[in-house]
Amino acid sequence: MRSIRSPEDGADIARCFIADDDREVFFVACLNTKNQVVAVHRSHVGSLNSSMVHPREVFKAAIMNNAASIILFHQHPSGDSSPSQEDIHVTRRLVEVERYLELTTRSSDCR
Template identity: 40%
Template sequence: MAAKPSDEQDQPGPAETPHYYGHRTRLRERFQRAGPDALSDYELLELALFAALPRRDTKPLAKLLLKTFGSFAEVIHAPETRLREVDGIGDASIHQLKLIAAAAHRVAKGELKQRTALSSWNDVIDYCRTAMAFADKEQFRILFLDKRNQLIADEVQQTGTVDHTPVYPREVIKRALELSATAIILVHNHPSGDPTPSQADIQMTKAIVDIAAPLGISVHDHIIVGKNGHASLKGMKLI
C-alpha cells in the first residue's frame, strides 16, 4: 500500500527542477503586484502553504482542502482532527493554517478595541464571525463595554456541544459587575451554520436583560453567528 503523503514526505531530489517552482514565483509576484484580491481562494491557500511544504506542489492540496471544507475561512478554522483526515496534511501544514486563523482573530480584535463598538457595528460583526462562526462546538461569548461603549474585556463564558451551551444569566451579570461594565453584547455561534435564534436563545437573552436592567447594565444585543451569516436579536426586535 502506498504511503500517505505528508509534510515529512517532500519530493523531489535536489538534482531535479520541479515544474511548480516557476509557478510559485509567478504566484508570489502576482500577489505582490496586484494584492490578495487578484488571487482566487485556492491560490491564496496554496501560497499560504508554501512555507509549510517547501518542496511540494501545494495547488492540489489547496484545491482538496477547499473541496473538503468549502471556503478559505472554513479551511483555516477547521478542527485539527478533521484536517488530519485530508491526504497530504501534517503538523507543519496545520501549524501554518492555525497561525493564519490566529492572526485573523488578533487583527479583528485589535480593530474592534480601537473603536467605539456601537459606532463600528461592522467591526463587531466581523470580529464575532472571525472568532466563532466556524467553531465545531457552541461557544457563548460576552463583550463587556464601558460607558463610552469601548471594549473592556472579551471573554468566552461557556463552551458546549454541537447544539447547546449552558448559560447562567446571574453569572453573566456578576461578571459584568466585577468588570464595572455598563453594557454588554452577547454572542454565540451555531455550528450548524444557520444563525436563526431558537426559542431557548430568546428566553435566555430576555432573562439576562431582566436581571441587568435594574443594575444599570444595558444589553445592547445578542448576536448569533454561523458560517452562513449572522442574526441580531435586537435587529429582529426580539429584545
C-alpha cells in the same frame, strides 16, 4: 482598544473569537463608556446545538470589568442563525436580569 459603533462591529468582534468553533460558545464583550471593548469573556461552551447560559456568569464578567455596557453573542455551528426556542428563552431571562442590574445590553447575531 476597538470601538463598537454598529451591530456589524459587534459581529466582527464575535467572528474573531468564535467563527470556527465546532460547539456553541457564548461570549460577553465588556464595553467602557466610549463603547470600546475592554474585555471579552468566554462565558459558556456548549454542545453542537446548545449552551447552558446562566445569568450570574454572564453578568459577573460585566461587573468584574466595570463595564458600562455589554454585547452578548454566540454562534450556531450548524450555520443556521435562526434563533431556537432556547435562544429566545435565554435572551428574555438575560434581559430580565439586566433590568434588575440596570446595565445596558446589546444583542448581536453573528451570521
